[in-house]
Structure formats: C-alpha cells, structure tokens
Amino acid sequence: MQIVSAKELSHNQATYLIYGPPGMGKTSSIKSFPGKTLVLDVDRTTKVLKGEENIDIVYVSNTDTWDEWQKIIMELEEKYRGKYNNIVVDNISELERCLLSDLGSKGKNKGVPSQGDYQYMQFRIVNSLRYLKNLGANLIWTAWETDDLFTDSSGHQYNRSYPQINKKIMNNxxxxxxxxxxxxxKEDGERGFVLSATNSTYAKNQLDDRKGCKQSELIINK
Incomplete structure (x- = not known):
C-alpha cells in the first residue's frame, strides 16, 4: 500500500469532458490546449484544426470501430505514451453510436444492436476512459449536448442540459x-465554458475555484 501526502498532490494531468450542440466550438477549443495534442477523430470535424503545427490527428474508423478502437488505445500505451501533452477523443457521443452500429452489423438482427451490444459498448467506453487516464497526458473527451425535463425531490421541474452519453454509464x-x-x-460572440453546476446545467470543476472560463483558458499550465 502506497501512502501519499495530500500536500504532494498535483494536477499536471487531468481529465476533461466538454459538451455542447454541434457547431458551438468544441473542436476549435483544441487549438488553445498547451503543448502537443493528439486528436482521435471519430466525428470527422477536425477540418477546423487545419494548419495547426502542434496537433496530430488519427481518424478512427466509423465502420470497423469495435476492433480498431481497441487497437488504437493499446498502441497509445505501447508506442506513444509520454509523447503528447493532451489526448482528445472527439467525440464520445459519436463513438458510442459507431461502436453500437458496428456490433449491430455483425449481429443477427438486420443491423440493429441487441441488448447485449449495448452492455458491451457501455463497458468498453468506461474501461477506455480508465485506461486513457493513465497515459500521462491530459485527457479531453468532447460530447454533444442533450436535455430533458428534470423533477427534483421537492417537485420542481427544470430543463436540464448534460452530455449526450448513454444514461446507464453517464454518472460513471x-x-x-x-x-x-x-x-x-455570449451575446457578443465570445465563447466560454460553464464549470459550475446549476439546476439546469451539469458541470463541475475539481481542479480550481473557477466557475467558468474563456474558451482559450480551459487548460492552464500549473
């Protein structure tokens, strides 16, 4: 058992999830990440990164996703550990759909995923996140946004926005x-991130006391 004093803890590497509707600037935010960045492009939106010298891109197959995704994360450990400051998965919402579509195409239900396929996908997503967190780099997942009508314990209802992730694994x-x-x-066109939760928005920040930040200041060097 290894005991570490809390005084010695740092957050040189951290795990981020940023979400919003398509076209809001999630992928463009990658331009401002400090250091060298590797983007695992699932949804094919990295065209906005054209010309950026410190960004490399891997295009994840959106047809043979199940096998290729496993090969990619294993290769990151074997060949690229420590070579990037940031690893971005763009995006998890599409990754879920691609994994399910691939599994469904290999099944016996005319391309429709089975209940078991959903469980396979859920475990692969969560296990991938755990694995990628240990590669010595900032890990950033992007996701699309969805919403619902939420009723709290007192009966009040709110329109709640949160990342588009399978609900059975979303909290995980x-x-x-x-x-x-x-x-x-904002009304003036400036983009930024909400980092503090409200009744209508899922957000959190366990690294510092910022409740929000400019788009270019999500990751700050410590």
Whole structure:
C-alpha cells in the first residue's frame, strides 16, 4: 500500500469532458490546449484544426470501430505514451453510436444492436476512459449536448442540459472526469465554458475555484 501526502498532490494531468450542440466550438477549443495534442477523430470535424503545427490527428474508423478502437488505445500505451501533452477523443457521443452500429452489423438482427451490444459498448467506453487516464497526458473527451425535463425531490421541474452519453454509464463517465464544461456563446460572440453546476446545467470543476472560463483558458499550465 502506497501512502501519499495530500500536500504532494498535483494536477499536471487531468481529465476533461466538454459538451455542447454541434457547431458551438468544441473542436476549435483544441487549438488553445498547451503543448502537443493528439486528436482521435471519430466525428470527422477536425477540418477546423487545419494548419495547426502542434496537433496530430488519427481518424478512427466509423465502420470497423469495435476492433480498431481497441487497437488504437493499446498502441497509445505501447508506442506513444509520454509523447503528447493532451489526448482528445472527439467525440464520445459519436463513438458510442459507431461502436453500437458496428456490433449491430455483425449481429443477427438486420443491423440493429441487441441488448447485449449495448452492455458491451457501455463497458468498453468506461474501461477506455480508465485506461486513457493513465497515459500521462491530459485527457479531453468532447460530447454533444442533450436535455430533458428534470423533477427534483421537492417537485420542481427544470430543463436540464448534460452530455449526450448513454444514461446507464453517464454518472460513471462524468464521475471519472475532473472537469465537465458546457460551452456557451455570449451575446457578443465570445465563447466560454460553464464549470459550475446549476439546476439546469451539469458541470463541475475539481481542479480550481473557477466557475467558468474563456474558451482559450480551459487548460492552464500549473
């Protein structure tokens, strides 16, 4: 058993999840990440990163996703550990759908995923997150945004926004992240992240006391 004093803890590497509707600037935010960044492009939106010298891109197959995703995360450990400051999965919402689609295409239900396929996908997503957290880099997942009508214990109802992740694993995924940020655009066009939860927004920040930040200041060097 290894005991570490809390005084010695640092957050040189952390895990982030940023979410918002398509086109809000999640992928563009990658331009401001400090250091060298590797993007695992699932949803094919990395065209906005054209010309960026410190960003490398791997295009994840959106047809043979189940086998290729496993090979990619294993290769990151074997060949690329320590070579990047940031590893980005863009995005988890599409990754879920691609994994399910691939599993369904190999099944016996005319391409429709079975209940078992959903369970396979859920375990693969959570296990991938745990694995990638140990590669010595900031880990950043992007996700699309969804919403619902939430009723609290007192009977009050709220329109609640949160990342589009399978609900059976959403708390597990978000609980493994240090920061969950919702991207918004102000009236003047400036983009930024909400980092503090409200009744209508899922967000959190376990790294510092910021309740929000500019788009370019999500990850700050310590």
């Amino acid at each position: 995924v978000l609980g493994l992240c240090d920061v969950v940020g919702r991207i918004l655009i």
